[in-house]
Amino acid sequence: MKTEVSIDAGMLTWAIDRAGYELHDFTEKMPKVSAWISGEKNPTVKQLETFSKKVHLPFGYLFLPEPPKEKLPIPFFRTNSPQTNKVSVNVYDTILLLQQRQNWLKEYLKENEFEPLPFVGRFKGNNNVSQIVNSIRTVLGLTEDWATHFRTWQDALNHLVEIIEDKGIITVFNGVVENNTSRPIEVDECRGFVLVDDVAPFMFINNSDGKAAQLFTIVHELAHIWTGHSAGFDFRTLQPANDPIEVLCDKVAAEFLVPENAFNEQWIIDKDITSSxxxxxxxxxxxxxxxxxxxxxSKAQFFAFYEAYKNREFIKKQSQGSGGDFYATVKKRLSLTFASHVNNAVKTGQLLYRDAYRLTSMKGDTFDKFFAKTA
Structure with missing residues (x-):
């Protein structure tokens, strides 16, 4: 006999809403859920397990007497909207995942006597854009025209990430939750976020965004680290939220990547966006x-250009095939620096394989093969 369980209807509707589904659409695809909500029938344990996976919720949560108070651990800023405490479950789960990784790494580095990073929060309370930009360049060992020495933006991006990771900043590129391609993170909802810490700062960049646009997100997040403020943002139409720190970090990113004096000189030569x-x-x-x-x-010219650019990028993306090397993708999703710390911790007996699997979202042969390839 199959074991049936009684679940509060409010927990079911909350779980469906939390996962971003409309109740009507969800129950059309899973008609049995309507009967559970109305109380006509109770689900079996197996049916409830299937439901919990569908709504991306730990199975045990469904037995709580009322929905838990889920709170974002960082402020999340929206362009043209106030700061929000509500994001999609995919963004929420990704923030919590990176926070768990950060908590482990922070303790591991402290136990192994790593020093705090002196640049984290160096400009807290200081809104001098040029001073912040100069400090970031100095710490990273970059000149004002560093990017012009690279053949492509991809080369410039790779070089910047390599330096950032070398300085102890974990840089994660992903467009899905963990390795689950059925749980995408929409660019318009989250271009990136940063978890500031003076021992183990973490940056997340939405890998679904245009590669060259990711450069701007990275430097915006560096500005957050230098000013000591964790945050997430959507950067719609590449405009910052109406918040003093967001506006400051936006200005820092713009000046770091496209210095105003150099831009003015370049514009005189070609007066062209593509060439610049x-x-x-x-x-x-x-x-x-x-x-x-x-x-x-003008603003009108900018928004017209933005729409045309977005459409071009969408068409280009549609024509690109999916796939690629899974292990190369995981390197970016995990960060090679973070992966090397996990590997060292396992080898020295400071971390159990079970916990390493949880921290890396890999297990068994996949875990072993990944570290064999990156060793």
Whole structure:
């Protein structure tokens, strides 16, 4: 006989809403759930397990007397909207996952006598853009025109990430929850977030975003680390939220990637967004933003350009095939620096394999093969 369980209807509807589904659409696809909510029938344990996976909720949560108070551990800023405490379950789960990894790494580094990073929070309470930009360049060992020495923006991006990781900042690129491609993180909802810590700062960049646009997100997050503020953001139309720290970090990113004096000189030569983007190794939309900021184009021209650019990028993305090397993808999703700390901890007996599997979202042969390839 199959074991049936009684579940509060409010918990079921909360779980469906939390996962981002409309109740009507969800019950059309899973008609049995309607009967559970109305109380006509009770689900079996197996049916409830299937339901919990579908709504991305730990099975045990469904037996709580009322929905738990889930709170984002960081402020999340939306362009043209107030700060929010509500994001999609995919973004929420990703923030919690990286927070768990950060908590482990922080303790591991302290136990192994790693020193705090001196640049974290160095400019807390200071809103001098040029000072912050100069400090970031100095710490990373980069000149003002560093990106122009690379052939492509991809080369510039790779070089920047390598330096950032070398300085102890964990840099994660992902567009899905863990390795689950059926749980995408929409770019318009989350371009990135940063978890500031003076021992183990973590940055997340949405890998579904345009590669050149990711440069801007990375430097925006560096500014958050230098000013000592954790946050998430959507950066719609590449505009910051109406918050003093977001506006400051936005200005720092713009000046770091496209210095105003150099941009003014370059604009005199070609007066062209595409050529300037090639020169500075950033996306055209970043150059368009800089042109708007410096009064070279109007708001109407910028938004018209933004829409056209977005449509071009969408078409380009649609024509690209999916797939690729899983292990190369996991390197970016995990961060090679973080992976090396996990590997060392396992080898020295400071971390159990069971816990290493949880921290890396891999297990068994996949875990072993990944570390064999990255050793």
């Amino acid at each position: 983007a090639r020169f500075f190794k950033v996306s055209e939309i970043v150059i368009a933003r800089r042109a708007l900021d410096t009064g070279k184009i």
